[in-house]
Amino acid sequence: MNTWEARMKETVERELGFQVELVHEGLARVLVPKMDLYLREDKVYEPAWAPVFYNPRMRFNRDIAILFARAYSAHWKSNGKEREPVIVEPLAGTGVRAVRYALEAGAQVVANDIDSSAVKLIELNARINNVSDRLQVFQLDANELLSGLKRKSVYPDIVDIDPFGSPAPYLDAAIQSLGRRGVLALTATDTAPLTGTHLRALRRRYDVEPARTAWEKEQAVRILVGYVIRRAASYGYGTRILLAYYADYYVRVYVELLKGAKRADESLNTLGYGGYCPGCGYTGYISKYTTRCPYCGHELQRIGPIYTGPLCDKEMLDHLLREAHKSEWLAEHERVISFLEAYREECEIEKPYYRIDKICSILRRNMPKINQIVNKLKAHGHKAVRSTYDPRAVKTTAKHSEFLKILSEL
Numbered sequence: 001m002n003t004w005e006a007r008m009k010e011t012v013e014r015e016l017g018f019q020v021e022l023v024h025e026g027l028a029r030v031l032v033p034k035m036d037l038y039l040r041e042d043k044v045y046e047p048a049w050a051p052v053f054y055n056p057r058m059r060f061n062r063d064i065a066i067l068f069a070r071a072y073s074a075h076w077k078s079n080g081k082e083r084e085p086v087i088v089e090p091l092a093g094t095g096v097r098a099v100r101y102a103l104e105a106g107a108q109v110v111a112n113d114i115d116s117s118a119v120k121l122i123e124l125n126a127r128i129n130n131v132s133d134r135l136q137v138f139q140l141d142a143n144e145l146l147s148g149l150k151r152k153s154v155y156p157d158i159v160d161i162d163p164f165g166s167p168a169p170y171l172d173a174a175i176q177s178l179g180r181r182g183v184l185a186l187t188a189t190d191t192a193p194l195t196g197t198h199l200r201a202l203r204r205r206y207d208v209e210p211a212r213t214a215w216e217k218e219q220a221v222r223i224l225v226g227y228v229i230r231r232a233a234s235y236g237y238g239t240r241i242l243l244a245y246y247a248d249y250y251v252r253v254y255v256e257l258l259k260g261a262k263r264a265d266e267s268l269n270t271l272g273y274g275g276y277c278p279g280c281g282y283t284g285y286i287s288k289y290t291t292r293c294p295y296c297g298h299e300l301q302r303i304g305p306i307y308t309g310p311l312c313d314k315e316m317l318d319h320l321l322r323e324a325h326k327s328e329w330l331a332e333h334e335r336v337i338s339f340l341e342a343y344r345e346e347c348e349i350e351k352p353y354y355r356i357d358k359i360c361s362i363l364r365r366n367m368p369k370i371n372q373i374v375n376k377l378k379a380h381g382h383k384a385v386r387s388t389y390d391p392r393a394v395k396t397t398a399k400h401s402e403f404l405k406i407l408s409e410l
């Protein structure tokens with residue numbers, strides 16, 4: 001820490017009344033609450049206890065957000081011209097993400113938080129990183145900020161919603177803040193409802209017929225994407241799913257919205273229902289009216305409407321990978337590259353994953369090695385990958401009957 005940073009630290013601690021420390025993340029140096037002071041009994045840092053929220057476990061999430069902003073602004077602008085992306089972060093915490101967007105993606109950023117200490121930290125962190133001229137800071141309710149953006153002539157390229165829990169309460173205002181085209185980047189940490197552990201909350205929050213499948217993490221992603229598609233359509237936007245994934249304990253989606261009734265109708269056509277059969281492990285998409293397993297006739301777990309299309313855009317993944325290879329400063333560079341490489345292949349398979357441990361328990365047999373299953377499926381001419389969603393999961397294009405046959409041969 002240089003003398004100037006040490007002076008800033010002292011000023012913050014005096015003004016805010018809590019201790020801070022300087023952390024490095026990506027190219028940014030940011031002051032955050034001193035993490036050692038907020039440890040649980042098991043000595044693990046609990047970010048929710050800190051006076052301003054900073055979670056080092058979200059570095060991977062922020063790394064991908066930076067790459068996305070770089071890739072999107074460089075290659076995906078409709079006018080074909082590269083220009084500084086405008087990014088709005090209505091729930092900014094310490095401002096680490098906002099500062100990184102400004103520093104690492106050359107963005108013009110609007111950062112906001114309802115909490116006064118957070119706002120103070122965002123302003124100081126912008127100064128420490130010399131990006132105050134790229135960062136406008138507000139202290140408003142997130143929805144108030146979003147609904148006031150047009151009046152301020154701010155038309156975001158990307159709105160990044162990274163809340164406590166669900167992004168659903170901010171979705172309508174975020175959609176309405178966009179111009180003809182823009183991206184919603186959403187994090188959801190309310191995985192208990194989304195994965196089907198809390199069925200009533202799932203129904204209330206995301207307006208779906210709730211269920212718990214064996215592909216619960218993919219279900220979580222497909223519910224959130226499906227919900228975004230439906231909300232966007234009601235405002236006359238079609239959607240392009242650029243990247244949607246599950247990591248650690250959250251869902252993250254990047255969806256491009258494009259104005260147009262026809263586009264909106266087409267996007268709605270990508271919705272459907274997912275099915276899981278506890279009798280034979282059947283996994284797939286079904287019609288709204290299917291109640292019985294098409295394979296064994298057992299009663300199905302049915303969930304929907306959910307998104308049934310590809311969970312990434314291959315061209316976008318290529319851009320992200322290219323940017324990732326150029327960005328060695330990323331906080332979790334190796335993890336980012338290996339995830340993007342694996343996910344690029346996985347996205348080609350739209351059918352939900354099989355949880356091999358669950359299906360083997362249904363079939364009352366020992367679990368073969370996951371790689372053995374993948375190789376055998378490939379040898380029979382099917383696409384197959386180990387899934388990034390779960391170490392016990394396999395994604396394949398094989399039909400259920402074929403999958404069971406191959407499994408039984410191992």
Ligand SMILES: C[S@@+](CC[C@H](N)C(=O)[O-])C[C@H]1O[C@@H](n2cnc3c(N)ncnc32)[C@H](O)[C@@H]1O
Nearest residue numbers: 053091092093097113114115141142162163164
């Ligand atoms: C999960 S943290 C944000 C973390 C941040 N995006 C990052 O990457 O480090 C959520 C933030 O939302 C703020 N917040 C909660 N409710 C809000 C609201 N209604 N309007 C604006 N900010 C809010 C909290 O003060 C908190 O700082």
